[in-house]
Amino acid sequence: MTASALRRLAPSTPEDKTPDLILHHGSDPIPEYNNPDLIPGMYPTLYPFKIGSFEDASCPSPLSFEAQARYYLDLGDKVFRHHFSYIFVVLNMLQRRKSHLQTHFTVQTARFRRVADTLTSLDSHTIADAAEIIEAEKSTKSLTSEQKRALDLLRYVNTVVQKVPGSYAAKISAHADIRNYFSYFGLPHLFFTFNPSAVHSPIFQVMYGDKSVNLSDRYPKLPPSSERARRLAQDPVAAADFFEFSVNMLFDERLGGRLPPHKEQHHRHSSHPGSSRTKRFLLEVAAILQCRCFAKQR
Structure with a gap:
């Protein structure tokens, strides 16, 4: 395949003026909504048979764009999550759709x-x-x-545009939620910041797919730091899974209660993995610590 590509770069004859690459274009933009051929056309290597496209009317069970994108990121075949631009393009499309429907x-x-x-x-x-x-x-x-x-x-x-993920208004809304907790419970006496590091965690290495890491060991042997950093950059979905797992374990094993369900879905393809989970975590920890302080005072 590489040799064939190289041969096509060279003209067959010195007089051949055919361009090496032809990009077709037109005056009509390609529709983004209800267009099953859009994503497979953009990523032919991910959809070599044009099967499994988004918003396909022939699919027997309707599936939303966001749910299908999340499903592809959770596949055992990590070709989607390891692609250098697929996650960002899908996130951009989701943000535009949110802005179209949620902006007022x-x-x-x-x-x-x-x-x-x-x-x-x-x-x-x-x-x-x-x-x-x-x-x-x-x-x-x-x-x-x-x-x-x-x-x-x-x-x-x-x-x-407070419902558009990643927007400035969404961050302001999250700050307002935290301040509302302080207004209801009062300012907490103790602040706790939970920031698990995926680079130094053996659990993340296992989630990435490294079967050589033995979690039964007290000090598991990890690959070099440069390799761990490369894995984190290559697989942000595994980093988001690790963050969510760490928060759930903190509540289950340390704070004595499971994290309550939330109506908002965790967007793993955000630019900051676990951002919505971080907001929930801060709110819940502030409430729990404040309640315990009140109980001790009584």
């Missing part, structure tokens, strides 16, 4: 009618032109009356 605007009641009329009267080209002028840091004196109306919307309209 907030405005003061007194200005609602005025803002609604202005928003419906402006076209997309006017808003895009105003955005380009602001992005280029040009003077706003050259704006037309319609563009100035579009610019005024920024002062009265707020965008809420």
